[in-house]
Amino acid sequence: MPWLQSGWSQLSLYINQNRIPQALLMIGNKGIGKQQLAEQFSQSLMCFSPQADAMFCGKCQSCILFNAKTHPDYIFIAPEEAGKAIGIDAVRQLTAKLALKPQYESYRLVVINPADSLNNASANAFLKYLEEPTERTCLILITDKPSKLPATIRSRCQKLPISVSDEKLAKAWLKQQGVTEKVELLLKMSQGSPLMAKQLFDEDAVSLRTDIFSQWLKMAKAETNFVVIAEQWNKLDKAAMNLLLLWLIDWVADMIKLSHHRDTAEIVSLDLKTSLQEMAERLDLKGLYKYYDFLLLSRKRLDTQLNRQLMCEEILIQWSVLNHG
Ligand SMILES: [Zn+2]
Numbered sequence: 001m002p003w004l005q006s007g008w009s010q011l012s013l014y015i016n017q018n019r020i021p022q023a024l025l026m027i028g029n030k031g032i033g034k035q036q037l038a039e040q041f042s043q044s045l046m047c048f049s050p051q052a053d054a055m056f057c058g059k060c061q062s063c064i065l066f067n068a069k070t071h072p073d074y075i076f077i078a079p080e081e082a083g084k085a086i087g088i089d090a091v092r093q094l095t096a097k098l099a100l101k102p103q104y105e106s107y108r109l110v111v112i113n114p115a116d117s118l119n120n121a122s123a124n125a126f127l128k129y130l131e132e133p134t135e136r137t138c139l140i141l142i143t144d145k146p147s148k149l150p151a152t153i154r155s156r157c158q159k160l161p162i163s164v165s166d167e168k169l170a171k172a173w174l175k176q177q178g179v180t181e182k183v184e185l186l187l188k189m190s191q192g193s194p195l196m197a198k199q200l201f202d203e204d205a206v207s208l209r210t211d212i213f214s215q216w217l218k219m220a221k222a223e224t225n226f227v228v229i230a231e232q233w234n235k236l237d238k239a240a241m242n243l244l245l246l247w248l249i250d251w252v253a254d255m256i257k258l259s260h261h262r263d264t265a266e267i268v269s270l271d272l273k274t275s276l277q278e279m280a281e282r283l284d285l286k287g288l289y290k291y292y293d294f295l296l297l298s299r300k301r302l303d304t305q306l307n308r309q310l311m312c313e314e315i316l317i318q319w320s321v322l323n324h325g
Contacts, residue, residue, distance in 0.1 A: 001033045001036065001173060001194070001195075002169045002172070002173060003032075003033075003163075003164040003165060003166065003169045003170055003173070003194065004033050004036070004037050004162065005165075006165055007026075007037050007160060007162045008037065008040065008041075010160060011037070011040075011041045011044075011054075011160070012044070012053060012054035012055070015041075015044060015045060015050070015054040016054050020045065020107060020138050021138065021157075021158035022130070022133045022137070022138065022139065022156075023130060023133070023138075023139040023140075023141065023156055023157040023158065024138065024139065024140045024141065024157060024158050024159075024160055025115070025141045025143070025146065025149075025154060025157035025158065025159045025160065026038060026140060026141065026142045026143070026160050026162055027143060027144070027146045027159060027160070027161050027162065028144060028161060028162030028163055029144055029163070029190075029191050029192065029193045029196075030144045030190075030191075030193055030196055031190055031193035031194070031195040031196025031197070031199065032162055032163070032164065032192075032193040032194070032195065032196075033162070033194075033195055034113070034142045034144075034162050035111070035113055035142060037162065038111045038113070038140045038142060039111070040055075040056070041109075041140070042066070042074055042109035042111065042140070043056040043062075043063060043066045043067075044056040045106065045107045045109060045138065046062045046066060046071065046073060046074065046104070046106045046107055046108075046109065047060055047062050047063055047106070048060040048061065048062050048063075048106065062104060062106065072103045072104075073102045073103055073104055073106070073107070073108040073109065074108075074109050074111075075094065075097065075108070075109070075110045075111070076110075076111050076113075077090060077094060077110065077111070077112045077113075078112075078113055078114075078117075079114075079117045083303050084117070085117050085118070085119040085122070086112070086117050086118050086119070086122050087119065087121075087122055088119075088121040088122045088125055090122065091118070091122040091125040091126050091129075092125060094110065094126075094129075095125065095126075095128075095129045098110070098129065098134050098137060099134065101134075101135070101136075102135075102136050102137065106136070107136050107137070107138055108136060108137045108138070109137075109138055109139075109140065110137065110138070110139045110140065111139075111140045111142065112139065112140070112141050112142065113141075113142035113143075114142060114143050114144070114145075115141035115142055115143045115149060115153075116143045116144075116145045116146070116148035116149055118149070118153075123149070123150050123153060126153065127150070127152055127153055127156075130153065130156045131156075141153070141157060163192075164192050164193070164194065167187065167192070170187060170192065170194040170197070171183055171187070173194055174186070174187075174194055174197060174198060174201075177198050179197065179198055179201045181201075181206075182201075182206050183197070185206065185271060186200050186201055186205075186206065188268055188269075188270070189205065189209070189247075200243075203239075203240075205243060208240060208243070208244075209243075209247055212233075212244055212247060212248075213247070213251070213272060213275075215229045215232070215233075216248070216251070216319065217275060219316055219319055219320055219323070220279060220319065220320075220323045221323075222320070222323070222324060226313055226316035226317055226320060227313065229312070229316055230309055230312035230313040230316055231309070233312040234308050234309045234312055238302070241302060241308070242299070242302060245295060245298060245299040245302065246299070247269075248295050248315070249292070249295045249296065249299065250268045250269055251269060251272065251276060252288060252291055252292045252295060253268070253292060254267045254268055254269050254272075254273075254276050254280075255276050255279055255280040255283065255288055256280075256285070256288050256289065256292065258273075258276060258277050258280040259280040259281070259283075259285050259288070279323075282323075283322060283323065284322070287322045288322070291318055291319065291322055294315075294318055295315070298311055298314075298315060
């Protein structure tokens with residue numbers, strides 16, 4: 001992943017200068033390769049005979065244990081279920097483990113991903129550890145939402161922003177992975193994150209998006225019934241439903257920008273510009289803002305137990321009201 005090179009330069013500098021931070025906060029968009037970079041750093045730091053550029057050797061006992069996912073000094077913490085919190089018990093178990101020395105002579109690594117899923121109680125327990133950290137231990141906190149972490153934790157971490165420095169690198173990599181169509185659109189849809197773009201390509205997200213947009217347009221033109229569309233949307237799995245809401249949010253945000261006559265370069269969905277522009281001119285701006293807030297709320301509610309059919313119907317009804325009063 002060539003775009004990770006600048007992040008790796010910083011990390012290898014830490015190793016070569018033997019200035020390993022006690023806690024590192026890796027910040028960057030979803031699907032950009034933060035986890036992979038954290039693993040590369042961990043393996044390199046634990047390697048018994050690293051190469052001149054600080055990269056792991058891949059052959060020593062530490063590397064063999066790491067590759068087999070059985071290294072005793074590598075600890076990975078994530079929520080038990082995606083979207084759930086990392087609870088206090090997980091943090092207590094972690095700090096109990098960290099009270100003991102690392103088993104090998106090199107470093108011990110703890111990777112927490114996503115770190116913003118620590119809840120209040122677990123973040124507090126974690127903070128206590130950060131105030132009195134143990135020797136030869138490096139914690140890597142990974143997040144795409146740094147503002148969701150308590151300031152007290154953020155201030156104790158060395159920050160490492162990760163981004164795609166050059167879009168050409170991302171495009172070249174995607175091509176290598178067999179992504180040959182709609183590369184620009186996929187990258188826009190994934191906020192520039194190549195791994196996410198690859199995943200969207202694999203899931204054929206482009207045609208799903210086209211379908212959703214044409215259904216949404218039909219609703220605006222009163223050419224269809226909300227119950228029919230809601231039934232189809234309700235059949236999507238949770239990941240696709242999440243995408244659907246992200247797209248609706250993007251489209252409404254684009255329409256708001258277009259009605260302010262902002263520079264079109266800021267528009268996310270350039271390929272849909274003509275339709276969005278036409279609607280933006282017709283629709284009430286206040287109503288669009290209200291609908292935007294409503295969509296954000298719906299997206300939050302996706303994580304809770306709710307009647308999805310009802311939610312889809314509500315989204316479509318509000319949209320219809322906005323178009324026809
Ligand atoms: Zn090694």
